[in-house]
Amino acid sequence: xxxxxxxxxxxxxxxxxxxxxxxxxxxxxxxxxxxxxxxxxxxxxxxxxxxxxxxxxxxxxxxxxxxxxxxxxxxxxxxxxxxxxxxxxxxxxxxxxxxxxxxxxxxxxxxxxxxxxxxxxxxxxxxxxxxxxxxxxxxxxxxxxxxxxxxxxxxxxxxxxxxxxxxxxxxxxxxxxxxxxxxxxxxxxxxxxxxxxxxxxxxxxxxxxxxxxxxxxxxxxxxxxxxxxxxxxxxxxxxxxxxxxxxxxxxxxxxxxxxxxxxxxxxxxxxxxxxxxxxxxxxxxxxxxxxxxxxxxxxxxx
Amino acid sequence: xxxxxxxxxxxxxxxxxxxxxxxxxxxxxxxxxxxxxxxxxxxxxxxxxxxxxxxxxxxxxxxxxxxxxxxxxxxxxxxxxxxxxxxxxxxxxxxxxxxxxxxxxxxxxxxxxxxxxxxxxxxxxxxxxxxxxxxxxxxxxxxxxxxxxxxxxxxxxxxxxxxxxxxxxxxxxxxxxxxxxxxxxxxxxxxxxxxxxxxxxxxxxxxxxxxxxxxxxxxxxxxxxxxxxxxxxxxxxxxxxxxxxxxxxxxxxxxxxxxxxxx
Numbered sequence: 001x002x003x004x005x006x007x008x009x010x011x012x013x014x015x016x017x018x019x020x021x022x023x024x025x026x027x028x029x030x031x032x033x034x035x036x037x038x039x040x041x042x043x044x045x046x047x048x049x050x051x052x053x054x055x056x057x058x059x060x061x062x063x064x065x066x067x068x069x070x071x072x073x074x075x076x077x078x079x080x081x082x083x084x085x086x087x088x089x090x091x092x093x094x095x096x097x098x099x100x101x102x103x104x105x106x107x108x109x110x111x112x113x114x115x116x117x118x119x120x121x122x123x124x125x126x127x128x129x130x131x132x133x134x135x136x137x138x139x140x141x142x143x144x145x146x147x148x149x150x151x152x153x154x155x156x157x158x159x160x161x162x163x164x165x166x167x168x169x170x171x172x173x174x175x176x177x178x179x180x181x182x183x184x185x186x187x188x189x190x191x192x193x194x195x196x197x198x199x200x201x202x203x204x205x206x207x208x209x210x211x212x213x214x215x216x217x218x219x220x221x222x223x224x225x226x227x228x229x230x231x232x233x234x235x236x237x238x239x240x241x242x243x244x245x246x247x248x249x250x251x252x253x254x255x256x257x258x259x260x261x262x263x264x265x266x267x268x269x270x271x272x273x274x275x276x277x278x279x280x281x282x283x284x285x286x287x288x289x290x291x292x293x294x295x296x297x298x299x300x301x302x
Numbered sequence: 303x304x305x306x307x308x309x310x311x312x313x314x315x316x317x318x319x320x321x322x323x324x325x326x327x328x329x330x331x332x333x334x335x336x337x338x339x340x341x342x343x344x345x346x347x348x349x350x351x352x353x354x355x356x357x358x359x360x361x362x363x364x365x366x367x368x369x370x371x372x373x374x375x376x377x378x379x380x381x382x383x384x385x386x387x388x389x390x391x392x393x394x395x396x397x398x399x400x401x402x403x404x405x406x407x408x409x410x411x412x413x414x415x416x417x418x419x420x421x422x423x424x425x426x427x428x429x430x431x432x433x434x435x436x437x438x439x440x441x442x443x444x445x446x447x448x449x450x451x452x453x454x455x456x457x458x459x460x461x462x463x464x465x466x467x468x469x470x471x472x473x474x475x476x477x478x479x480x481x482x483x484x485x486x487x488x489x490x491x492x493x494x495x496x497x498x499x500x501x502x503x504x505x506x507x508x509x510x511x512x513x514x515x516x517x518x519x520x521x522x523x524x525x526x527x528x529x530x531x532x533x534x535x536x537x538x539x540x541x542x543x544x545x546x547x548x549x550x551x552x553x554x555x556x557x558x559x560x561x562x563x564x565x
Contacts, residue, residue, distance in 0.1 A: 051404040053562050066310070075405040077310025087397040089326070091333040103322050106314055132333075148401070155306045185306045232495055 003062075004029040004129070004156050004187035005050060010059035014047055014213075019045045021058070021131040021211035023188075027189060027204070030181050034202035035191040043191035046082065047160050050189065051081045053133065054060035064155045081158040084236040090134040094125050094144050097133065098151065105152045107184040112151075121145040139170040143232075148172065150181070157181060164195060175201055195277050206218070207280060215279070222279045230274055231256040233267045241267050311406055317408045323415025331423050337385050341427045345378035346434050346517060352496065352497065353438055354499055371435040372523040376516055379433045380488050382424040382465040384464070386416050386482070390471030391480035394561055401487075403562060410527040410558060413468055422463025428456060443525040452526040459519050462547040463487070469554035472561060496520045516544035 012020040018059060019042045027033040028082045033200035035043045048054040052072040054063040061068045063077035076187055087099055088097050095116055102112025120129045128136060135142065142165065159178070163171045178188055178201055186196040198205045213220060228248025233241045244259060246252040253271070260269065331337060349370070357366040393399045393412060393413035402409040422487070432440075444452065465488070472479035491506060494516035500508050511517055525532035 053400055064310075073406060074310045075403055077312070079404060081401065081404040083397045083400055085397040087328070087401040089398065091330055092326075096329075100322055100326060103316070104402070104405060106311055106318075149403065155308070170423065184382050212445055 003027065004031075005033070005061070005063050005189060006060045007046070007050070008059055010049065010061055011057045012042075012049060013052065013057060016131070019211050020056070022047075023208070023211065023213055025206050025216070026211065027187060029187050030182065031203040031253050032178065032188045032190065034198035034205045035189065036193070036198045036205055037191075037208035038193065041208040043208055044160055045211075045237050046208075047081070047083075047158050047191060049191070051079055052076055053160050065115055072171065075132055078154060078160060079156045080152075080154040082146050082149045082160065082162060084160045084164070086138075086145045086146055088141055089131050089217050090218070091132055093130050093132055094120060094136070095129045095139075097144060097148060101148045107243060109151065115151055119150060122177075123147045141165055143170065143174070145176070149273050153184065155286065156187045156189070159188060161191055161193065163194070171197075195275065195280060199275075223274050225279065228252060228274070232270050232272060233259065233260055233265060234270065235267045241265055244284050245274070260283045314407055319409075319411035320414055324418045325410075325412045325415075327419030328422065329414040331419050337382075337424065338427070340384035341378065341385070342358050344381055344428050345374050346351060348377060349374045349431065349435060351491070365439070367435065368528055369441075369524075370497060371432070372424075372527065373442045373491055373494070374435070375431055375501070376459065376520055376521065377491045378427050379424050379460045380463060380491060382427050383420055383460055384467050384485070384488065385419045386464055386479040386484065387467040387471035387474065388477050389416050390468050390501075391477045392472050394472065395477060400562075413554065413558070416467060417464050420467075421460055424460045424464070425453075425457065425488055428460075433467050443529050444527040446456075448526040451536075455519060455522050455536070455548060456541075458523070458540065458543045458547075459515075462543045462550065463551035465547055465554060466498075469550045469557060472554055472557035473557060474527045479540050488517045490514060490522075494520060515539070515546065518542060525545070 003026050005025065007023055007025045010017070010020050010023045011123065021042075023042070023046060025033070025035075035046065037043055048057050050061055050068060052068055052075050055069060065074045066074040066078065068075050089100075092100070095113075098116030098119055099112045102115050103109070107115060117129075120126055123146070125140060125147075127145060128140055133141060136144065142162070146159070146162060149159075161176070163174055166174065172299065175197075178190070181188055190201070202219060203214065205219055205222060206213045207222075208214065215225070216224065228246040231244045231246060232254065233243075235241050242263070242265060244256040246256050257269070306339045321399045352374070353367045357370075390413065393416075397410060398407065402412055442449075470483045474483055493503075494500070494511050494514060495522070496516060499509045500517065503511055518535040519542065521535040522532065523540040524530045525535060
């Protein structure tokens with residue numbers, strides 16, 4: 001397999017703030033790669049560098065075989081980006097947005113219109129196709145925004161927090177779209193704050209905190225890395241009373257149960273596999289420079 | 303979907319971006335009628351105000367309508383052009399310019415679209431203002447050639463301040479700030495020969511009025527349409543416009559590059 005994205009020792013500072021502190025990632029072609037991390041971790045800056053918006057201070061990055069610093073024009077010919085804010089024209093209709101972008105992606109007038117109609121149908125925007133985007137809900141805008149990046153097939157697609165602000169149903173639908181892109185051969189690099197999203201979609205995850213990759217691997221490998229199962233005690237309404245991580249051994253499990261017993265708390269006991277939340281919490285708990293605040297963690301859990 | 307290409311998408315045929323972005327900006331103008339209404343209604347109101355309300359009190363030694371219309375035309379141009387600052391700031395803010403930047407296109411053309419649309423919009427507004435002026439008694443004496451020259455000077459002025467406002471829009475952090483900065487420049491016509499002869503101003507203001515771009519431009523239009531003495535005014539007018547245009551394009555280019563990836 002070849003690498004669609006290759007990032008080595010990438011650094012970027014804005015003023016005195018070091019946003020990327022030497023990042024290395026390698027994304028295999030035709031896979032979905034998730035950058036996972038809290039706000040301010042450097043995810044967007046990395047996407048901005050890879051999509052040629054920002055120049056790195058040092059290090060190298062290639063996308064689809066082209067260097068982002070020295071061949072930005074060629075990189076642009078291989079990628080599509082849907083950024084964090086909905087980059088759509090509000091006074092235009094959904095159809096008009098797609099048509100204009102189609103022309104800018106090099107389609108002829110007729111091709112741009114028919115490709116627009118296909119995407120309108122694929123993203124369930126038929127009823128709104130001729131309405132101005134101003135009247136769209138947040139979810140509809142997001143879907144249009146992503147559709148705009150799919151007008152022509154791009155070998156590499158960047159999605160910066162694609163499902164932020166979407167309702168659960170739209171999120172599931174979008175996940176299906178992203179999986180379909182992968183089966184067409186597109187390499188997808190997405191950022192997310194949602195551990196579940198990375199778990200569901202990605203072949204490979206890099207957790208980023210303070211401009212560094214703190215851990216990376218497949219979702220299964222990451223979960224395995226935190227060790228063992230977690231013992232949960234749940235109350236009468238199935239609310240979580242306590243969680244005790246174990247080291248994965250029977251003795252460890254017994255210790256966890258003893259601990260629960262000693263605490264005198266009542267409820268039903270279950271044993272579950274570790275989640276990515278556990279990985280994330282374990283790994284970020286030890287970072288002294290900037291601790292994650294409780295609201296950020298709640299955010300991250302979605 | 304077709305199979306993924308291993309070679310980059312080609313560049314677009316020359317001019318494709320410009321055509322698309324000009325279309326985009328013109329549709330945008332047509333669908334935000336308040337911009338057009340402001341660009342036309344305000345100068346028309348001002349003209350009626352100056353001719354009917356103040357006209358009797360201001361003695362410029364002649365028919366005041368004939369004196370004031372060139373100034374109103376310039377005011378109108380300034381008013382209409384300033385809205386480009388908000389349009390540009392908005393495009394930066396929504397991230398649409400970022401999307402264009404990641405595509406293999408000349409993303410700078412998005413500004414060309416706004417500029418051309420602004421030029422067209424302001425020329426239309428100018429035509430309306432001149433029409434209203436004729437209705438309230440403006441009696442120009444210029445020949446067709448002189449009219450053409452006057453329109454050329456007006457277009458050049460609109461072009462240069464449109465670019466200036468586009469740069470202001472790029473430099474401003476937000477749409478609100480963009481409209482705020484825009485206002486500052488709108489006072490220029492008042493401190494010029496647009497509404498009253500410079501000689502009636504306090505002496506320190508006379509210096510300002512004589513050394514700012516609006517006065518030579520107004521005097522040029524007045525000379526061409528009303529046959530007042532032209533002197534060197536057309537030369538100064540063109541130099542002023544060229545200097546503003548040059549500075550604005552250079553500043554805009556720098557700001558456009560600097561704002562990449564920052565919102």
